[in-house]
Amino acid sequence: MITADFRAKAETEWQNITDPSVPQIFIGMATCGEAAGALSIYKAMESALIKNRIKARIHKTGCLGMCYCEPMVDIIKPGRPRITYKNLTPETAAELITDYLINDNYRPDLALGVWGKEFDGIPNLFQLDFMKFQQRTALKNIGVINPEDISQYIACGGYKAFEKALGTSQQDIIYEVEKSGLRGLGGAGFPTGLKWKTCYKARYSPKYMICNADEGDPGAYMDRSLLESDPHSVLEGMLIAAYAIGCSRGYIYIRDEYPLAIKRMAIAIEQMRQYGLLGDNILNSDFSFDIEIREGAGAFVCGEESALLASIEGNRGMPRHRPPYPAESGLWGKPTDINNVKTLANIPSIIINGAEWFAGRGTESSKGTAIFALTGKVANRGLIEVPMGITLRQIIYDIGGGIPDGKAFKAVQTGGPSGGCLPADLLDLPIAFDSLAAAGSIMGSGGMVVLDEDTCMVDVARFFLDFAQQESCGQCIPCRLGTKQMFEILDDITKGNGKQTDVDVLLELxxxxxxxxxCGLGRTVPNPVLTTIRYFRDEYDSHINDKQCPSNVCQALINGGQSDE
Amino acid sequence: MNKIHLTINDNQFEAEPGATIMEVALENNIYIPHLCYNPDLVPGGICRLCRVEINNDKLALACRTPVEEGMIVRTNTPEIDAAIRPIVELIIADHHSTCRGCPANGKCELQKIMAHLHIDRRRIDNLRLPQNDLPLEALTPFLDYDPNKCVRCGICVQTCEKIYGTSHIYFLNRGYDTKIAYFETVAHCDFCMECVKNCPVGVLIPKNV
Structure with missing residues (x-):
């Protein structure tokens, strides 16, 4: 039902928004924006418009990824470019209405950037340090369109890739994805094309397609932003995957802690049904497919694909033995393809632009882009999409703007509880699946936490092992008892009760x-301990031998363990 | 069906096709440490202790690996020891401190593993031991459960499931706090005692009723 007519109508509508006759106001209202106060900004602007009897349209967009500027508002005034304003308060937001919309003072003091050429002293938004090193493909629509309106997605080229895919053979799509070199962006980096091919070749039916949106790493929110800001790109990726593999049913497994993502996904799915993009004979083809949302119940381990399957089946979320892999025997024993949110969001552009285009970026073994949630002690925090092979230094200093308050860089933690802490010596390490693994960390799903000199590395290891021991499913003995034991040892070390043998015991365990x-959880959770011992052994030694915490973090060890009282 | 020929620790053996390494080894009196394996049940593969080396290369679980023609299996290499010894030490550190009075004393799988690996108690002192023993829990109207001894191998759950189709007891909680709990569903526990019999470490204690 996406006829040329409808697409043309959506494009005209979009044209009326981007080149409007009345002012258009865009408020970033993903979870991050709302947490920063976007709801009160919305109310303030709405009442200022009413009070001043100004005719304007307010759009709720997702998140542009510039967390350090939240809450953010874009305004397009007729004849003017789209200007993005940062760090607004309800007061300044109301001022903007009167100053800009009535008096034509576009308030350069509040402005962050212009969408396009520099405008009267306000810089080009996409030439800002935070933006200019990025190559946004999976994130291209976030913060641009209204995630609750399918026609805006269609106007921006949405579902063209799916239409193209429908006219292509299943094998050709899989071959294209295989050739592109796309690897799973959920963390493990398994070649996506190979996974699809295995599932395509599996003889049993029905086949299932699952989108893994059970993002749980501390400090990581890439999937959430994508689901909340551009749900259709993920859904389009799912449609293409399901068509290529021959799946008849799809599930999106979203963690329960993401209510807004669940809500927006449900709206997006409903809209797809309305436009004939889900259900029987999609767009009058032979392809029938439907998608259902499954909410996680709060277990981190359910992001592990076999535990996720158990959870969807209604069982306790415990990983299973592999092989057989889910592509051969997954949900209810049927062939199942499981891809991460970010992996799927990359699919439409591969289909539209071709495998060569995708493979043209990145490194020899890691193609395309990586998406990171850059957080911690860094000036510009936010969501970034960068070509594989970029160095940590470029991310932290060029994009991130370095460490605030004149502090020194100490380490960067990638990959959450399965990843490791990399020291300053490795700042020039190119980021790719293999290089990070060689350094003892992992690419992971995309959490990147920058740590400054005020961070105690033993305490960091303790934090992640505390997380691991709580989130272990408790099924296999090494993980259940091992994470607990490692946590207890690290806890003792930070409290001044470390023993001489502890570091050796930690390494051996x-x-x-x-x-x-x-499962993958147990096989990777020692990484935070292994990397902190490998790169920051001296901190362990001073905690254990001298009962000193060099960074003055561990309360029990401040003042050489002597309490003031 | 043709027999399968394999080597375990430099000795030749014949086996039925489809048999697992664990089955062949135990049949021929070669001990491989295990807690969650029971010949009558589907191998859960969750105690992770039955590691063997296959074809001088990778380590695999004996309970879940079928034998293959010409397979060379070793059960006692230094790599295996390095992989499983810390796990066994963890279990012992977390286990009830004394065997005295335990109904499983003498037929306990954990005691067997300790003897097999010559576990050195001094190494366990480097670990952090639980502060206090947890109290006994009334699991079913007929059984007490000793969380201090339980290795969470799941044999009791599987045993019950096999007999009744759905298990009356199942895992509860997550991570370290995982334990066995009674889920009173359609059917009630009718005290068949099979779970008690199959428990490798004497966790389930029949009540005098």
Missing amino acids: SDSIVKTSL
Whole structure:
């Protein structure tokens, strides 16, 4: 039903928004924006418009990824470019209405950037340091369109890739994805095309398609932003995958802690149904497919694909033995393709632009772009999409603007509880799946937490092991007892009760847990301990031998363990 | 069906096709440490202790790996020891401190593993032991559950499931706090005692009723 007519209508509508006759106001209202106060901004602007009897349209967009500027508002005044304003308060937002919309003072003091050429002293938004090193493909629509309006997505080229895919054979799509070199962006980096091919070749039916949106790493929110800001790009990726593999049913497994993402996804799915993009004979083809949302119940381990399957089936979320892999025997024993949100969001542009275009970026073994949630002690925090092979230094200093308050960089943590802490010596490490693994960390799903000199690395390891021991499913013994034991040892070290043997015991336990655990969670959770011992051994030694915390973080060890009282 | 020929620790053996390494080894009196394996049940593969080396290369679980023609299996390499010894030490550190009075004393799988690996108690002192023993819990109207001994191998759950189709007891909680709990559903526990019999470490204690 996406006829040329409808697409033309959506494009005209979009044209009326981007080149309007009345002012258009865009308020970033993803979870991050709302947390920063976007709801009160919305109210303030709405009442200022009413009070001043100004005719204007307010759009709720997603998040542009510039967390350090939230809450953000864009305004297009007729004949003017789209101007983005940052760090607004309800007062300044109301001022904007009177100053800009009535008196034509576009308030350069509040402005962040212009969408396009520099405008009277306000810089080009996409030439700002935070933006200019990025290559946004999966994130191209976030913060631009209204995520609750399918016609805006269609106007921006949405579902063209799916239409193209419908005219292509299943094998050709899989071959294209395989050739592009796209690897799973959920963390493990398994070649997506190969996964699709295995599932396509599996003889049993029905086949299932699952989007893994159970993002749980501390400090990571890439999937949430994408789901909340551009749900249709993920859904289009799912449609293409399902068509290529021959799946008849799809599930999106979203963690329960993301209510707004669930709401927006449900709206998006409903709109797809209205436009004939889901259900029987999609767009009058032979392809029938439907999608259902499944909410997680709060277990981190359910992001592990076999535990996720168990959870959808209604069982306790415990990982299963592999092989057989889900592509051969997954949900209810049927072939199942499971892809991460970000992986799927990359699919439409691969289909439109071709495998060569995608493979033209990145490194030899890691193609395309990586999406990170850049957080912690860095000036410009936010969501970034950068080509693979970019160095940590470029991300932290060029994009991130360095460490605030004149502090020194100490480490960067990638990959959440499965990742590691990399020191300053490795700042020039190019980021790719293999290089990070060689350094003892992992690419992970995209959390990147910058730590400054005020961070105690033993305390960081303790934090992640505390997380791991709470989130272990408790099924296999090495993970269940090992994470607990490692946490207890680290806890003791930070409290001044470390023993001389502790570091050796930690190394030995880590080695054993990595080798013997059942699932990817257990096999990677020792990484924060292993990397902090590898790169910051001296901190462990001073905690254990001198009862000193060099960064003055561990309360029990401040003043050499002597309490003031 | 043709027999399968394999080597375990430099000795030749014959086996039925489809048998697992664990089955063949135990049949021929070669001990491989295990807690969650029971010949009558589907191998859960969750204690992770039955590691063996296959074809001088990778380590695999004996309970879940079927034998293959010409397979070379080793059960006692230094790599295996390095992988599983810390796990066994963790279990012992977390286990009830004394075997005295335990109904499983003498037929306990954990005691067997400790003897097999010559576990050194001094190494366990480097670990952090639980502060206090947890109290006994009334699991079913007929059974007490000792969380201090339980290795969470799941044999009791599987045993019950096999007999009744759905298990009356199942895992509760997550991570370290995982334990076995009674889920009173359609059917009630009718005290068949099979779970008690199959428990490798004497966790389930029948009540005198």
